[in-house]
Amino acid sequence: MDRPVSGMLRLSIATAIWSLLACGSAWTEPAETSTSPPWLDSTVSPDIRADLVLARMTSDEELVLLKGYYGANVQMPWIKKAPPAIQPLLPGSAGFVPGIARLGIPALRETDAGVGIANTNWMRAGDTATAFPSGLSNAATWNPELVFQVGSAIGAEARDRAFNVVLDGALNLAREPRGGRTFEYAGEDPLLAGTIVGAQVRGIQSQHVLSTLKHFALNDQEIGRGVLSANIDDAGARESDLLAFEIAIEQGNPGAIMCAYNRVNSGYACENEFLLNRVLKHDWGFAGWVLSDWGAVHSSAAAANSGLDQESASGFDVQEYFGAPLHQAIADRTVSVERVHDMAHRILRSMFASGVMDYPATPRKPSAHVEIAERDSEEGIVLLKNAGGVLPLTKSVGSIAIIGAQADLGMLSGGGSSQVLPLGHNPDNELFVGGEVRVLASGARIMPLDREIFDPPSPLAAISRAVPHARVRFVDGADVAAAARLAARSDVAIVFAQQWMSEGNDVPSLALPGRQDALIDAVAAANPRTIVVLETGGPVLMPWLDKVSSVLEAWYAGNGGAQALTRILFGEVDPSGRLPISFPASEAQLPRPVLSDRSEAYHFFDVAYTEGSNVGYRWFAAQSLTPLFPFGFGLSYTTFDFRRFQVTGGENVSATIDVSNIGSREGSETVQLYAQLPAFGVARLIGWSKVRLSPGETRTVALAADPRLLARFDTDAGIWRIAHGDYAISVRTSATDIKASAVVPLSERTIKP
Ligand code: BGC
DSSP states (O other), X not given: OOSOOOGGGTTOHHHHHHHHHHTXXXXXXXXXXXXXXXXXXXXXXXXXXXXHHHXXXXXXXXXXXXXXXXXXXXXXXXXSSOOOOOOTTSOOOSEEEOOBGGGTBOOEEEEEOBTBOOOSTTTOTTOOBOOOOOHHHHHHTTOHHHHHHHHXXXXXXXXXTTOOEEEOOBOOOOSSTTOTTTTTSOOSOHHHHHHHHHHHHHHHHTTTOEEEEEEETTOOOSTTTTTEEEEOOHHXXXXXXXXXXXXXXXXXXXXXXEEOSSEETTEEGGGOHIIIIIIIIIISOOOSEEEEOTTOOOOSHHHHHHTOXXXXXXXXXXXOOSXXXXXXXXXXXXXXXXXXXXXXXXXXXXXXXXXXXXXXXXXXOOOOOHHHHHHHHHHHOEEEEEGGGOOSOOTTOOXXXXXSTTTTTOEEOXXXXXXXXXXXXXXXXXXXXXXXXXXXTTSOEEOOSOEEEEESSOHHHHHHHHOTTSEEEEEOSSSHHHHHHHHHTSSEEEEEEEEOOBTTBOOSOSSOSTTXXXXXXXXXXXXXXXXXXXXXXXXXXXXXXXXXXXXXXXXXXXXXXXXXXXXXXXXXXXXXXXXXXXXXSSGGGSSSSSOOOGGGTTSOEXXXXXXXXXXXXXXXXXXXXXXXXXXXXXXXXXXXXXXXXXXXXXXXOEEEEEEEEOSSSOEEEEEEEEEEOTTOOOEEEEXXXXXXXXXXXXXXXXXXXXXXXXXXXXXXXXXXXXXXXXXXXXXXXXXXXXXXXXXXXXXXXXXXX
C-alpha cells in the first residue's frame, strides 16, 4: 500500500475483502475507463467530477491519494522512507502525493511559499525565487488587493516550477509575540489577519495552484509545538484564532487546510473531532481536505474519523498511519468505507475546483516579481517615530553613516520551512548562527537550521545609488566606539538593527539580540539625527527610543525591501504601513511574561490561553496597559484630519467619515473602525479602509462592519449572537487613538457560522 498500484493489482485480495465487509456500500471495483473520461469535462461541477472519477477508482488507488511523501528527491537522515521516483526536471520539495496516471489524475507537488517559493533551498542552491516581505509585513499594508497580487505572483512562480500545491497562507494569531513564526503570520487581530491571508490565498489560487491555510489551529508558539496543549474556552477560540481562519476561508476559498502539530484542549489538532469535524467541516461547511503538518499525525482510525483526510510526508510521522494501517482499519471496520470515499472525494474536488486538473503546470524558466515585492514592502514599512522631521531625508545630504545588521549584504529574512533562496543570492549573503554545512555522499548540502539569509540588494547599495553625490560609509557595528565616531562625522546616521526568528524556535526575549541596544545608544549620543531601521520578525523593545530621532520598522522586507526602504527614507513614497501587532513596553505586560522552558518541552504540557479572545491590543485594553506602540499605529509624512462622522446601527454597523489630507505631501491613511460591545469592555476592530489622498484632498470614507465582530459566540447554540444594546463605535488611527466616536443601538440578532 506504500506505492501507487498498477492496474494488474486492482483485484487485490484486500480489496475483495473490503468489498465483502462493506456489504453493499459504494466500495466497488472500477469499470474500464472510456476514451474521453467524463470527469475531464470542466463544465461539470467539481463535486460531480470527483464522484465520477471516484466511481472508476480502485480501493488501492483511493488510498494512494491519502498518503503523502516528503517530496525532495534526496534522502534526508531523518526521513525513514524514500519518496517514489520524481520525474526528472521536476523539482522536489516539501511534499509529494502520487497521482493516478491511468485516470489522468496528476501528482500533487507541494512547496512551501509563505514569503515566496521555498524550493528545496537546502539542496538546490541554484534555484532562487522572489523573496517577498514577511507575512507580518503583508498584514502591515492593510491592503488586501496588494496582497492578492503577491499571492498571484507566488502562484505564478509555483507554476513555473510545476508545483500545483502551495503550503500557504499562514495564519495563527500572535498570542505570543516571541513565537518563532510571528513573522510568517498576519498579526494579532482576526479580521485583519483573516482578510489579508484570505487575499493571499485567493491570489495563489488565481493561478490554478491549490493553496492551503495553516496551521489549524492555535499553533501560536514554537517551543513544544509537538506536545503542548493550547487550552482555551470555546467562545474565546471562536472569537479569535478560529474566526481568523473562518474569514480567510470565506475570502480565499483554499483547497486544503493543514492541521497543526500542537494539541488543542488536550487532543492533537490532527485528530481533533471538535476542530476538524465540528468547526471546520460541519459549522463552516469546508468542502476541501485536511492535510497534516509534517510529522503531526499520531493515529490512523482516530485521525481519519476525526476529520484528517491526508497524511503528509508520512516518513515524518513516528510511524506511517495512512498506508497499511489505514488499510487495516478499514478491514477492521474502525474506519468506514464511506469515510474513505469522503477523504478521497475532498481531495479530488479541490483539485478540480482549483483548476489543478484543467490547467496542469509544466516547468518553465521561472519568472520574477521584484516590483510587486517592492510595492508590498513600501506599504508594509511602518514609521514609528519621526522627531524634528528628520525624515524624509533630502537628496542633497552630504554624508550618511550606515551601521550594523549586515546592511552591506541585504535585508534579513526569517528561517524555517518558509525560507526562500532569494533572487541574486550568493553564499556570501548567508551567516551560520550555529553548526556546519554537511555535504552528503550524493553531493547534497545539509545546512544547519540556524542560517541567516540576507535578501539582496543591500540597503547600503540602494541608498548609495539614490544619493550618488553623498559620502555613504558603512561599519558593521561590532566596534561600538568606531560606529559612534563615524556617526559623529556624518550628517545623518542610519542604524540597522535585527532580530532573527525561525520556525521551531521562539526568540528568547523581545530585546534586540547582542549589543545592538548599546550600539544604538552610542550612535544616538554621537549624532542627534539617528534613524533606526528595524529588521525584525515581530515587536522588539526599544530602551533607546527617546534618544533617536526616527524609527522605521521594515520587518523582513525581501528582495524589494532595500529599494522600498530607500524610497521611504528619501520621501519618494509616504510610509503607509500600520502595525498589525502591538509592541509591548516590556515582557511583563504580556499575558504570559515567561515563555515555556525549552528544556521542559519534551513532555506534554499546557499553555493556558485564559485571555480568551482578548489577544494583543484587546489584552492591553482589558488590563489598562499602555504599550510602547499600539496595534494599528503608524506615522505618515503628511497629516490627516477627520470630520463628519456618521454611524448607523440597527442590524449592523456602517459608518462614513470625511478624511482630509491637510499636509503638503501625498499620503495614505488607514481609517480603522472599532466597536465596544455592551457589557464587554474591550474595543474590537470591525472594519477599515486605506485611502490615499493628495495634499488638500478630502474624501468621504465608507466603513462597514463584519457583524461577527459585534457578536459573542454562543457555544451552546453554536451561533453568533449580537446582543440588543448600545454600541460605542469609533474611528481610530490606532487601537488607542480615537478620532471620532458615537453610540448606536443594535437590535438583537443571531448569525450562523
Ligand atoms: C511546517 C509547515 C510546512 C511543512 C513542510 C512543517 O514543519 O510546520 O508549515 O509547510 O513543514 O515543509
